[in-house]
Amino acid sequence: MPYLMNCWYVAAWASEVSTGELFPRTLLDQKVVIYRDNEGVAHALLDRCPHRFVPLSSGSLCDGGRSIQCNYHGLQFNQSGQCVHNPHGDGKIPAAARVKTFPLVEKHNCLWIWMGDQDKADPALITDFSCMDxxxxxxxxxxxxxxxxxxxxxxxxxxxxxxxxxxxxxxxxxxxxxxxxxxxxxxxxxxxxxxxxxxxxxxxxxxxxxxxxxxxxxxxxxxxxxxxxxxxxxxxxxxxxxxxxxxxxxxxxxxxxxxxxxxxxxxxxxxxxxxxxxxxxxxxxxxxxxxxxxxxxxxxxxxxxxxxxxxxxxxxxxxxxxxxxxxxxxxxxxxxxxxxxxxxxxx
Incomplete structure (x- = not known):
């Protein structure tokens, strides 16, 4: 189904995502994992490890909530989706070992996600729901x-x-x-x-x-x-x-x-x-x-x-x-x- 991609969608109430927990949700036919780091800032990544394609949401947060560890082979991915730890062999990180990320903004008591072109993700375009502040x-x-x-x-x-x-x-x-x-x-x-x-x-x-x-x-x-x-x-x-x-x-x-x-x-x-x-x-x-x-x-x-x-x-x-x-x-x-x-x- 064609979706409007370059716009902000609600991904969750702000209260649905707690610090230290991985929160999976499917949005626009894409599996996404949302989490808060130890400072409470929310992040969103594609819920799929690029190694064997298992859900990252079945893994765990590590490094002070700054990265997700896949629970299958232990690869770790930071908030920008880059693999930052490979526990195997000499530890060299493959160039393709990265996960797609999505702009995520907390506003009007909601977490808003942008699924389209990231360079167009202007928070000023979020619909006015100031009555929920x-x-x-x-x-x-x-x-x-x-x-x-x-x-x-x-x-x-x-x-x-x-x-x-x-x-x-x-x-x-x-x-x-x-x-x-x-x-x-x-x-x-x-x-x-x-x-x-x-x-x-x-x-x-x-x-x-x-x-x-x-x-x-x-x-x-x-x-x-x-x-x-x-x-x-x-x-x-x-x-x-x-x-x-x-x-x-x-x-x-x-x-x-x-x-x-x-x-x-x-x-x-x-x-x-x-x-x-x-x-x-x-x-x-x-x-x-x-x-x-x-x-x-x-x-x-x-x-x-x-x-x-x-x-x-x-x-x-x-x-x-x-x-x-x-x-x-x-x-x-x-x-x-x-x-x-x-x-x-x-x-």
Missing amino acids: REHFYVGEGYLYAKANYVLESDNILDLSHIEFLHPGTLGSDAVKDSVTEVKQDGDTVWSMRQTNNEILPDFLYQAWGIEHGKRVDRWIDVRWDAPANMLLISGATPTGQPRENGIETLIPHIFTPETAHSTHYWFGMSFPKAIGPHAQQLADEQVANLSVPFETEDLPMLEAQQDNMGDSDFWENKPVLLIGDAGAIRARRTLDKLIKAENAAT
Whole structure:
């Protein structure tokens, strides 16, 4: 499957990778090993020894976390992928004894990896998720593994007309179908926005937002998409007829990185400003735990069934019937296709 290579993908929550441990993960069909040295700085290498091709992640860290030792024949590779120790014979290191490395940046509470041309890996290109910076926010962290293509996952977030039918007891209501929708694009950033007026929310949302049960509200769900599949969902509600600033709003990142053409790593979170007080960390963790239930028990089975039905066929080859709610997802798909085509043409 063609991927957009010259961009930043999330490889892990920063908290997933601990100092002194080797953390394997498959990203864009490539096996990668991530680790932190003794100073806590994270590094990423191809998870494959060039000698007999075994996973380096089955080895161990040595030299103060500055190198990985393969547990098959003892070769050691430093953070730049160069073999620095050969325990055999006269110890001469073969010129080809090196491992591919990947630029890795810790930012916005995530580890971001660049799988393309290393000389183009500019950290300034990382999508803005400053709402996940733990210096200013309490962040709840969620992770799911989906047996579905990552663009299908993006479609699901960009077209939230499904929440009335797939999540009737938690996130949707019978007013969603009457939402006012708008799609706009700023450069390669796509916005898919949905406004529902005079709505009675499901109990789940009244409780989550601390709104008086049964009170009619105007609800908005705005989704910002940046390639390849980095989304920020801005959701809130205000008493019907009142401006947004009189209501409550939550920021929910949804970030997808393909494992393979048919499987996806899914990170989602919840952020609350530290000004709210330290109890907000517990609130963020609880909200993520609550959201993971409909995500895991309703969204994932539907998307995995969709993937199973599509098999290896291309989305466009299936000639999908398009509805008004598809506008944002289709705009994002066409933007991603354009970026991949331009990248391939340049190389």
